[in-house]
Amino acid sequence: MNDDLEPEQDLAEQILLLLREQPDGCSEYELIQQLKARHSTHIPHLPLIDKLVLFRTHFLVFNALYRLRDRLWGECSHHLQISPLCVQLQPYVPGTSGITTGDPLRDYYLDMTNLRDTDEAEVERLLASFWSRMRGDQVGDRSGDWDPEQKRAALELFELDSEPGLDMAAIKRRYRQLVSIHHPDRGGSTTRIQSINLAMEILQRHYR
Known part of the structure; x- marks a missing residue:
């Protein structure tokens, strides 16, 4: 509906x-x-x-x-x-x-x-917490299965569409772009990089 x-x-x-x-x-x-x-x-x-x-x-x-x-x-x-x-x-x-x-x-x-x-520093902390929840308790899960909601959230963070042609090479290119944009040396934040890394870990499990 x-x-x-x-x-x-x-x-x-x-x-x-x-x-x-x-x-x-x-x-x-x-x-x-x-x-x-x-x-x-x-x-x-x-x-x-x-x-x-x-x-x-x-x-x-x-x-x-x-x-x-x-x-x-x-x-x-x-x-x-x-x-x-x-x-x-x-x-x-x-x-x-x-x-x-x-x-x-x-x-x-x-x-x-x-x-x-709520100031920006607190929002950064909440953002890191959100992606930690999305990552869940599946680290070390031998089944290798991740919740589809985690995948969708990670793709949205990367601003990518889940289409048949999406592959790991495209995801890695986008990952490098995001890291370059949000790196602390370029005015970004450590918590944002942490969120990007957690999302990348989720996508690696889905697209490996």
């Missing part, structure tokens, strides 16, 4: 609509891509390669998720699992799925001043 989301809908309502279509849940990255594909006007429609775009998109989505979780619990209709790797509507179970008091993540994402006041 590729229908546009209603522009007057709140982001939380748009997310609820998408999650109802996916009872098994989805990752944060997949949810963002679906919002973009359905032309949501509530998130930036720009590549996640830009660290400020990545942070703003992530924050807006998680703000909506925590608002939605509070609402669904108040309505006694669902519990909402919130994780970068799995966002899922779950059955409402009184006494077991309630909102945890003193939840620091909920408090952080519901405070919109954090969206306004």
Whole structure:
């Protein structure tokens, strides 16, 4: 289904609509891509390669998720699992799925001043954390399998399309370009290089 989301809908309502279509849940990255594909006007429609775009998109989505979780619990209709790797509507179970008091993540994402006041250094740290999660726990996994979401995220960071003609030679050329652009000696940052290296590691496993 590729229908546009209603522009007057709140982001939380748009997310609820998408999650109802996916009872098994989805990752944060997949949810963002679906919002973009359905032309949501509530998130930036720009590549996640830009660290400020990545942070703003992530924050807006998680703000909506925590608002939605509070609402669904108040309505006694669902519990909402919130994780970068799995966002899922779950059955409402009184006494077991309630909102945890003193939840620091909920408090952080519901405070919109954090969206306004987070500086570039903090965004760099969050970016490195995002790519570490995308890398996951599969280092040393002998099966050699990586989640497709990791592959898509890495390709987006490299601004490459997953097309039949894409090969390791093209990926390496793009990798060298990105390293040259973002190297600390040229005004880049160590955390950005780390993100590029982690994405390259993911793509090497997919295209080796």
